Amino acid sequence: MASKERIQRLKEDTRMNILKAALQIVKEEGWQALSMRKIADVIEYTAPIIYEYFSNKDAIILELTRKGYLILSRDLEEAKSKHRLPAKQLEAMWLAYWNFAFANKELYQAMYGVNTNYSCELMNTLPEAERPWDLFTAVIGELMGIQDMESNMICTKYYTFWSVVHGLISINILSRGNSDEINRQVLKDAIGAIIRSMTGQFSPGTAPVKENKSVE
Incomplete structure (x- = not known):
């Protein structure tokens, strides 16, 4: 034995x-x-x-991608656990997502097809790829008071977040032109604006709630 x-x-x-x-x-x-x-x-x-x-190079890439999703999910769970309010959880989780992308740039590139020729469809077949979605949508649903996780509204808000955050990450991975401080502030402003739109803190034509603009 x-x-x-x-x-x-x-x-x-x-x-x-x-x-x-x-x-x-x-x-x-x-x-x-x-x-x-x-x-x-x-x-x-x-x-x-x-x-x-x-069996081939793609099998190795797929396994590295699996590892990436496991690390990302762990980071998101840790960020969420530090806050009680859904709005604060979402902000912390998207900041953790950002931090993961730059701490594990090569894994992130494979996971989301940034500057690579690998198929995102293949990567999305991984069960581990569902975990970040599950974590984010659960908090979005709680913040919006929606229990149906298949809701189009939850899906729309998730992809609103993801499009902004992933887009900013992709720009910086390809050519990191701005300082970390500016990038982080743009990220926080974008996340905050989406959260306020979800919670109705302001409506079109009115001034948004002022926030502390210090960079963590």
């Missing part, structure tokens, strides 16, 4: 080393440079051994 456990552990270590090597290559050279042969060279294995663990 001990021998079987040791063999299984060695196999898992090799699998993890393959994924680490793949991510290392991507960080140094970009997704376009990733290949099975390069991975084999980094971990000093022959290419056929890599194929024993992953």
Whole structure:
């Protein structure tokens, strides 16, 4: 039994080393440079051994993407747990989403097809890809007093948030022209405006509620 456990552990270590090597290559050279042969060279294995663990390069990318969604979900849950009010939870969660994107830029690129040629449809087949959606929509529903998670209103508000936040992230990943302080303030202003529109704090033609503009 001990021998079987040791063999299984060695196999898992090799699998993890393959994924680490793949991510290392991507960080140094970009997704376009990733290949099975390069991975084999980094971990000093022959290419056929890599194929024993992953059928092709796409399988490796899919596994790295799975890892990305797990990390993102963990970060979102942690951010949500620090606040009681749904509005504060949403703000904290979208800021955590932003932080994740830049702390794990290469994973984010694969997850959402930023500056890569990989199919978002393939990535969205992962069960882990549903968790961020579930976390965000649950809080949106609570804030708006909507219990039906299939509501078009919840879906619309989620994609309003995501379009703004993801768009700003994508712009900065491709060319980070503004300072972190300006980027973060633009992000907070956008999130705050969407939340106020959901809670009816102001209506068209009236002044929005003033907020503290300090950058966290």
